[in-house]
Amino acid sequence: MNQAILHRLTRLDQLFSQFDDICDGAALDIKRSHCEYSAAAFSQHLHDLQNSDRLLTVGIIGRVKAGKSSLINGLLFEGEEVLPKAATPMTAALTTLSYSDSFTAEVCFFNRDDIEQMHSDSQRYQQKLIRLTEDEIARLAERRDVHPDQLDESTLERCKSSARRQLDEREPGLRAMNELSLRVRASGMDINTLPSIQDITAGSRAELNQKLLDYVGADGRMMPFTSSLNIGLPVAALQDLRIVDTPGLNDAMASREQRTYNMLKECNVVFIVSPAGQFLSEQDLELSSRLSSSHGIQEIYLVASQIDTQLHSRSERERWGGDFSSVLGGLKQTLSNAAFGTLKNQDNESLKHLAQNIQPRLFVTSGMAKTLQHQPESSWDDNCRHALQMLHRNYPDDFSQAAMQRSLSMLAGYDALDGAIAGVRQQKEAIITQQVESFCQSQRKSLDRAVSQLAEHFTEGKKRIEQTDLAQVVKRQETLNEVRTRGAAAANVLFQDQIERLDLMLTEQLSGLIASFRKDIQQSVNEAQGQTTRSRTVDKSGFGARFLRAINFGGTETITRTVTTLKASEVRTALEDMRSFIDSGIATIARKLMHQWRDAMNTALIAKLRETVGDSNVDGDQLATVTRWALATIRDLPSPALSELPAVLAYSGTREGNKAEEHLAAAHDFVVQLQQEAHLYAKQIQREVRQIAEIDLGDLIFAGLQQELTKLNDMVLNKRLTLDKMEMIAKAFKELAQ
Incomplete structure (x- = not known):
């Protein structure tokens, strides 16, 4: 099957190269839509999958502070903190770890294009900061009923700080690029003197760590230039293994995001790490969307990290009888049910498949417990000591001196993880075979759809060429030139009308959502209150x-x-549901409206242009192809960036008196904050729509139509040769479809 697919892809590439002069935009759209891999790329990916010397590659996915480092340290270094910490979560480098006879590292730097992207995005960050600051000042001045010029310097500075905080939370990627750009400029280094790769050697792990601080440390001179690290360590656990530790955010640096995506395609196994306290957030799902069954990834596991933080709720302990192992098992069952409910509804096929087999593929872990189990007390930090104190208090029998090691091992959960990796190692050949089979099946299905549609496209294309003469094409070109100004203007008028409609729809829908959630949350909080x-x-x-x-x-x-009295757990659940509602509900509505608007806009544009230009002067299929392409250039709407639930609201028991009042006040503040962030998102959407309105859509469409007519002119000018070619290529695609 592999050779057959390779032959068909090779033939597909050959046909598009051989018949380049008759492959129009519609044909290219079909090819791009269904064939992600060229013959060369397919062959290379297949070779990489089947390479007998290939390391077993394990990918780690998770958001910032999800516990990825703890997972790696627990798997490889018995809980000891070994890897250098990133300067900030935003500037974390893509890191791989593999076995080496000595302590080594290969540091890869950003190139000139990457640095230019940094500076360009930094400019965008500063411009957005100015606009947000102006909005903050205007809003405050309106509230105080004064002119903005009457606000004092300290107030203006607070407005700027507030705007910066909102922007940083809403667009962390842009914040990262601004941070990197400022660090690059401050370094004074000449990018032209920077090598693409720097090799580092060391005599010990500590020495290597110290050297790497210059490249990834907070004050590292080379930190802003570092794209990725390939670390080699003489650690037995890394034999025949490669760990890929991905950045905790969708990377704003396109080159590094692409490299992360490419490296995940090579993974045999992927662990999705999500904190048990904020399990499977929207960001987790967004990061996991990088996974694709079309690349052959088969072994995917879900790790609920930091499980120790969930053991101490009175309600959980009472629910499961207070026994440590029962509470731990109950928490795992709860997380398993939540994972199934969330993943089964995802569009990503890999995540859907994981949902159907979630029980054996969900692990609950505690890096803290691994550290307590294996590291000397002298190396424990305050968090470790507090965690052990809580375990002693709530589960005294299970964490007595006699039972300590057994209970810590159970809580750490790494025996099960080690078993999973050992099992994957043993089944390496079977996994690779399954990956190859899955990858090839996916490519074959995509190829079948492509060649079938292409055969039909060129068969119909031959009929169109037969019915078209040069005079018609020349007339169309002349007519197109005559009506281009009028047609482009008509398209732009329609576009502006539709943009206003989109703006109104989004404003109405989003405002309604924002207004409704405040009422719902107030009702939930009222129901959680009582008296005693x-x-x-x-x-x-x-x-x-x-x-x-x-x-x-x-x-x-x-x-x-x-x-x-206040049932804090009910308030917390209501707040988390509210946040999720705002986060996913608003974004879903916005994207749905945008999708509906694009479809309606496409239909309206085609009708308007046919009316303006006339059906006899423009090919309907060409017009549909060009308008779809032009509308596809309009970027999608962004997602909201909302604050996480504050730690003070994570309490699960019942609060009374002053503590209840304080909790209610904190909940009210958080609701107000979320409401403000939701309004800011709605305003951001409005600004995005205004930027979309600046596109000269009419010019785009008519430039595309002109290009298609030029190609049609060449084909009709050489009609006999074109028809022969059309017949040949249609026949070739029909043969490929068999």
């Missing part, structure tokens, strides 16, 4: 009362008061 009576005995004042107490015959009184 608390009584306490106090001493009465006076000599008589003291005498009565001395002879145990009274002298006290009971004071009863009513206090506010």
Whole structure:
């Protein structure tokens, strides 16, 4: 099957090269839509998959602070912190680890184009910061009923700080590029003197770590230039293994994001790491969307990290009887159910497949427990000590001196992970065979669709050429030139009208969503509130009362008061649901409206241009192809960036009195913050729509039509030769379809 696919892809490339003069935009669209791999790329990917010397490649995916480093340290270094930490989560380099006889590292640097992209994105960041700051100032001035010029310097500075915070949270990728750009400029280095790769050697792990700080450390001179690291370590656990540690954010640097994507295509196994407390967030799913079954990735596992943070809720302990192993098992079952419910509805086939087989592929882990289990007490930090204190308090029998190691091992969860990797190692050949088979099946299906549609396209194309003479084409070109200005203007008028319609639809829908969530959350918080009576005995004042107490015959009184209670877990659930609603609900509505608008715009444009230019003067198929292409150049709308639930609201028990009031105040502040961020997102969408309105869509369409007519003119000018070629290529694609 592999050779047959390679032959067909080779033939496909040959046909497009051989008949380049008759392969129009529609044919290229069909090829691009269905054939991701050229013959050479298919052959190379297949060779990489089947290479007998190939290392077993394990990919690690997870957002910032998901616990990826803890996972790697636990798997390879018994919980010891070994890898150098990134300067910031935004500037984390793509890192691979593999076995080496000595301590080595290969540092790859950004190239000139990457640096230029940094500076360009930094400019965009500064421009957006200015616009956001102006919005903040205008809003504050309106609220105070003063002119913006009347605001003092400290107030203006606070507005700028607020704008910067909003921008950084909403567009972390742009923030990263601005940060890198500023560091590059401050370094004073000449990019022309920078090598593409720097090799590093060291005599020990500590020495290597120290040297790498210059490339990835917070104050590292070369940090802003570092794209990726390939680290080699003489560690037995790395034998025949390569670990790919991906950045925790979708990378704003296109070259590194592409390299991450390419490296994930090579992975035999992928672990998706998600914190148990914020399990499978939208960002987790977005990062996991890099995975594709078309590349043959088969072994995907889900790791719920930091499980130790979820053990201490009173409700969870009571729910599972207070026994440590039962609580741990119950938490895993809860996470398993949540994973199934989330992943089964994803568009990504790899994630859907994982949902159907989630039980044996979900691991709960604690890097903290691994450290407590294997590292000396002298190396523990405050977090480790606090974690152990909580375990002692809530599970004293399971974390007594006698049971400590067994319970820590169970909590760490790395025995199961080691077993999974060992199993993958043993089944390496079977996994690779399955990857190859899956990859080839996917490519064959895509190729079948492509050649079938291409055969039909060129068969119909031959009929069109037969029915077209040169005079018609010349007339069309003349007519197109005559009506181009009028047609482009008509297209742009329609475009502007439709843009206004899109703006109104988005504003109405998003405003409605934002208004509704505040009402829903208030109802949920009200339902979580209650009251209870608390009584306490106090001493009465006076000599008589003291005498009565001395002879145990009274002298006290009971004071009863009513206090506010709050089920904090219900508030937390409501807030998390609200945040998810804003995060996914608003984005879903915006994208759905954008998709519907594109479809409606495409239909309206074709009708308008046919009316303006006339059906006799423009080919309907060409017009449809060109308008689809022109509308496809309009970028998709961004997603909202919302603040995470504050730690103070993560409490799960019942709060009373002042603590309940404080919790309610914090919840109210968070709701207000989310509402503000939702409004900012709505405004961002409006700005994006205004930028879309600046596109000269009419000129794009008519330039595309002119290009298609020029090619048609050449084909009709040589009609006999063109018809022969059309027949040959249609026949060739029909043969390829068999």
